Amino acid sequence: MSGGLPGICRALIARTARRPVRALACALLLPLALGACVTTSNEPAPAPAPSIAPADAARYGGLEDGGFHIPGVDPAEIKPRNVRQVVDNPTGQPPGTLVVDPKNRFLYLVQENGKALRYGVGVGRAGLEFSGTAAIGYKREWPSWRPTDAMIAREPSKYRPWAGGMAGGETNPLGARALYLFQGGKDTLYRIHGTNEPWSIGEAVSSGCIRMMNQDIIDLHRRVPDGAKVVVLPG
Template sequence: MIRVLRAAKPLAVIALPLLIAACTTVQPQPPATASYSAIPPHVAQRYAAIETEKFKVPAVDLDDLQPRNMRQLVDYPTKHRPGTLVVDPHQRFLYLVQEHGKALRYGVGVGKAGLEFTGTATVQRKAQWPRWTPTPDMIRRDPRRYAKWSGGMAGGESNPLGARALYLFKNGNDTLYRIHGTNEPETIGEAVSSGCIRMMNQDVIDLYNRIPSGSKVVVL
């Protein structure tokens, strides 16, 4: 049985050409603003700075924290078993299915393209403060931006994968599709990357702690 207190959101596993630019930002739209008074203090505290990690996790600016994107327990009748991750890239939510018709819903950022994949995948690997390496196609397309990271970027506050990453596999093969944190929390709820599903670092840490490797992922 899974503890509750938070919320989820959708995703999409992408064809190889799109995964090439996964996890990088593409022309984000200005985020909608939420007033401080709209967010209860006990909820805002979930997005406070985290000082106990290997690297500091900054607080999410409350002006960037839209109420719909905060993790929360919602009604979610579904045929999927508790513990399943259901990603809805169109509504931009990721759901962690709970018992009794409930789900923990998280707001997520999605790719501008990359909704071709539908179906199921498995979280075959989990990583804390993961290393990020641009793909060869990314480097060919924009060498000035990515060539310097051909050997990889160590995990840290500036790493585009954020504090955690969940690596999705299908039929034993790496899809190159990730659910991961971000150092750009203002992009949550937007379609700004070319691939991966991004979450606020506070949310991806929460999700990481709730699910084991082998968890099923369903992409709508």
């Protein structure tokens, strides 16, 4: 609508002195004319689109496993870079090797033909990281957990209540699976494990271990055998 007022009103107002009744009628009709220019809708605003493809989102849905329920991860909270995906192998390591890149928050399972399966991970806070070459000493489903003595000394109020250990389950911080890293036949006390805090993937928040979404650690757990080589790059 150009010129501010409907054309009929401009014409009528121009003749106000001669035809006051028509001017009054225009004034009464003006709100209706202006109202016709406003679009209203009672339809709710559309939900924000997920940040990842539907096929990828389906991989992170809820599931039942070992008598426990694993909640689905909200697709809107998963960054596309953290979705499990096949990429060109950037590690230079042979097939079957696990490579953890703390700086970029990725874990790679090296495959054949120059490819690698990449997972988004959460890593240790500054000063708590592990780096070097290790091997998977053993694997566990729904592992129990006990804080290390160093963890208890560092944050006693948080960890001392669990000094006796916590059974595996939905609230256990190791999540649905754990891979135990050994060097020279000795436990390093570092793990690659699941988490019930999927928001932490892509962050540096743990006490040194490598954490993955539960759906991803279940996938990795069934792909790698005991004894597999693990290379953790410097952070």
